[in-house]
Amino acid sequence: MTETVNIEIYADNLGVTQAIATQLAELVTAGTIILLEGNLGSGKTTFMQAFGSALGISTTITSPTFTLIDEYTEGRLPLYHIDLYRLEPSQVPSLHLEEYWRGRDFPLGVVAIEWASKLLNIPPNHLKINLSVPMRSSYKQSPNFELAPDKDEELLVDLPEERLIQLIAQGSSHVEMLRQYKN
Ligand SMILES: Nc1ncnc2c1ncn2[C@@H]1O[C@H](COP(=O)(O)OP(=O)(O)OP(=O)(O)O)[C@@H](O)[C@H]1O
Numbered sequence: 001m002t003e004t005v006n007i008e009i010y011a012d013n014l015g016v017t018q019a020i021a022t023q024l025a026e027l028v029t030a031g032t033i034i035l036l037e038g039n040l041g042s043g044k045t046t047f048m049q050a051f052g053s054a055l056g057i058s059t060t061i062t063s064p065t066f067t068l069i070d071e072y073t074e075g076r077l078p079l080y081h082i083d084l085y086r087l088e089p090s091q092v093p094s095l096h097l098e099e100y101w102r103g104r105d106f107p108l109g110v111v112a113i114e115w116a117s118k119l120l121n122i123p124p125n126h127l128k129i130n131l132s133v134p135m136r137s138s139y140k141q142s143p144n145f146e147l148a149p150d151k152d153e154e155l156l157v158d159l160p161e162e163r164l165i166q167l168i169a170q171g172s173s174h175v176e177m178l179r180q181y182k183n
């Protein structure tokens, strides 16, 4: 049976998300694969900004929605930041993302994939980070509440800073890494 470790954290403000990202950036090793999941605006890119900065990347990490893949090589480890939002699952295999964790054509680093639910073949060893906004009926009653019809438009949602963050490691190297996480 595959080994897994599951940690669930309730973040009541943005700083908690950033602190999780910072600690994980200290624990990751060459070959770590991070699969980020969560709705639009749940905080995947925000997480990656804090993560990248803790990895020693001084360039501001932006959303790779249009570029698909951004490579950062100035930190402790290379970071390959990918966003699959605009792709259909059937288009993803042609990106050959496995090249990033094979360690042959690219120096082995950290691969972080937003909208990882679009992957048809999930690498068996990975750290999944699931971000969600705990939804309360009071938000829906707010006049500002409107789900973004398209990603190009500004999110009109005036959501609070609360997030539920799940860290789920699968496979021995990722499990070993997450066991060192201090809650
Ligand atoms: N606790 C929190 N954790 C993360 N982001 C938060 C939190 N509280 C508020 N935010 C805000 O929520 C927004 C999250 O936007 P972000 O672009 O990171 O989401 P995303 O998941 O990458 O969305 P997309 O699917 O469009 O790529 C940011 O404006 C961020 O400042």
Ligand SMILES: [Mg+2]
Pocket (backbone or CB within 6 Å): 044, 045, 046, 063, 083, 114
């Ligand atoms: Mg994003």
